[in-house]
Amino acid sequence: MHNITHVALVGGTHGNELSGIYLLKKWDKTSQFARWPQLELTQTIANPRACEHSVRYMETDLNREFALEDLQNDRLVGYEQLLAKKLNQQFGPRGRSPVELMIDLHNTTSNMGACLMLLRKDAFNIGMAAYVKDRMPEAVIYFQDNLPEERNRFLISVAQQGVTVEVGPQPNSVLQQETLELMETMTGHILDYVVLYNRGELASLPGEFEAFQYTEDLVLPTDEQGQRLAMVSKRLERRDFHPVEPGEVIMETFDGVPICWEGDYTAYPLFINEAAYHRSHSAMSMSQRIVLRCADYF
Numbered sequence: 001m002h003n004i005t006h007v008a009l010v011g012g013t014h015g016n017e018l019s020g021i022y023l024l025k026k027w028d029k030t031s032q033f034a035r036w037p038q039l040e041l042t043q044t045i046a047n048p049r050a051c052e053h054s055v056r057y058m059e060t061d062l063n064r065e066f067a068l069e070d071l072q073n074d075r076l077v078g079y080e081q082l083l084a085k086k087l088n089q090q091f092g093p094r095g096r097s098p099v100e101l102m103i104d105l106h107n108t109t110s111n112m113g114a115c116l117m118l119l120r121k122d123a124f125n126i127g128m129a130a131y132v133k134d135r136m137p138e139a140v141i142y143f144q145d146n147l148p149e150e151r152n153r154f155l156i157s158v159a160q161q162g163v164t165v166e167v168g169p170q171p172n173s174v175l176q177q178e179t180l181e182l183m184e185t186m187t188g189h190i191l192d193y194v195v196l197y198n199r200g201e202l203a204s205l206p207g208e209f210e211a212f213q214y215t216e217d218l219v220l221p222t223d224e225q226g227q228r229l230a231m232v233s234k235r236l237e238r239r240d241f242h243p244v245e246p247g248e249v250i251m252e253t254f255d256g257v258p259i260c261w262e263g264d265y266t267a268y269p270l271f272i273n274e275a276a277y278h279r280s281h282s283a284m285s286m287s288q289r290i291v292l293r294c295a296d297y298f
Contacts, residue, residue, distance in 0.1 A: 003198040004100045004124070004161070006040045007191070008091060011105045013063050013155055014276070015050025016172040019183045020105025020165075026184075036191050038198065046087060046104075046155060047080070054173045056276055063104075067153045068094055084155075092158040102159035103190060105183060108168035109275040111238040114182040115140040116190075117164040119152065124161060126297040127202055131193040133209045136185060140241055141211035142166075142270065142287065163190065169238070172275060205294050212241060212268050212287040220251065220281045221259070229253055232273050232283050240270045243289075251283060 011020030024043045027033055033041045045051060047062050058079045065084035070076055071094060091099045108115075116132055116139055118125045129141045156162025165186050170179045196202055221229045230253040236244070244250060244267045251259035261267060269284040271277065 004194045006098060006100050007194060008099045008102045008159065009041060009043045009105070009187070010046050010102060010155065012045040012047050012051045013104055014056045014106065015047050015052070016054050016056050017107035018173065018175040019107050019167055019170065019180045021045060021051055022175055023105060023180060023183055023187065036195060038195050039191065047083060049079070056172070063155055064153045066094065066155055066157050067150070087155065088158055094158045097159050099159040100161060101194065102156045102162040103187060104154070104156050104162065104164045105187065106164055106166045107170045107179065108166050108271065109171060110240050110271050110273065111169045112166060112240045112270055113138060113140055114186050115142055115166040116186060117142045117144060117166050119144055119156070119162060121145050121297070123297045124197065126292060126294060127197060127205060128163070128190060128193050129211060129292070130205045130209050130294050131196070132186060132189045134206045135189050139186060141209065142214070143211055144214045146214060202298070207295065208291050208293045211290050211292055212270070213290050215267065215286045215288055217285050218250070218283045220283045222281055228281060230259055233258070236269060236272055236284070240272050241268050243268055
């Protein structure tokens with residue numbers, strides 16, 4: 001891949017996730033962007049109206065509006081649908097974007113720590129993951145490169161390369177110093193890596209590193225009226241990326257009946273009880289632990 005020069009930093013894709021919004025404000029005020037003079041850095045608040053009202057979105061989730069067919073559909077004229085088309089013009093168009101890397105800054109209410117979410121397993125992304133993990137051992141590396149194409153509706157899909165920095169737990173519309181610092185540290189490492197990648201100075205990468213691979217999503221059972229019949233088991237609360245073996249309890253009905261993990265593999269749940277997914281009755285996503293060797297990609 002060619003050098004990465006044009007890097008877009010985005011906060012406020014969801015208006016009630018404050019760390020990204022305030023990180024960009026902080027770096028702008030303190031001139032931190034000057035730390036990377038080799039890069040052409042831009043900063044954008046993606047959904048300013050949602051930020052003003054401190055809500056995730058006004059009508060629909062902006063971060064699910066970037067499917068190519070939706071961007072080309074002139075009949076989709078809701079607020080976030082039109083905003084997505086505007087952002088696609090600003091950063092894209094999708095498939096022909098001049099933006100070589102987009103870093104989208106998010107918070108989660110789940111206990112996921114500092115999580116680097118990646119959509120590809122190529123040399124650039126594998127190197128980034130290894131570099132960040134080596135310099136920030138507490139970071140979690142999570143790959144979503146196996147998502148079906150119809151699920152890849154994220155803002156970062158507009159750019160040539162895109163990564164998400166997802167940090168939590170942090171309640172919606174709340175700003176916490178620890179969470180902001182984790183996001184700042186991870187984002188700084190990503191930009192440092194890009195500079196080294198462009199120079200071809202990646203000899204110090206670790207030989208291998210631990211990561212997690214998306215497998216599936218689990219939803220809470222509901223009745224015919226769409227009312228929930230169960231909740232996530234207290235055994236899993238605040239235990240994102242901890243192993244769950246087949247047969248272990250993961251949910252419980254309101255009358256005390258356990259619901260067990262029926263998969264045939266050791267799963268590592270994430271986005272456990274994520275508040276933003278309440279409309280879809282999402283309980284958690286599942287992943288598997290993997291070990292990646294840098295030598296397989298370089």
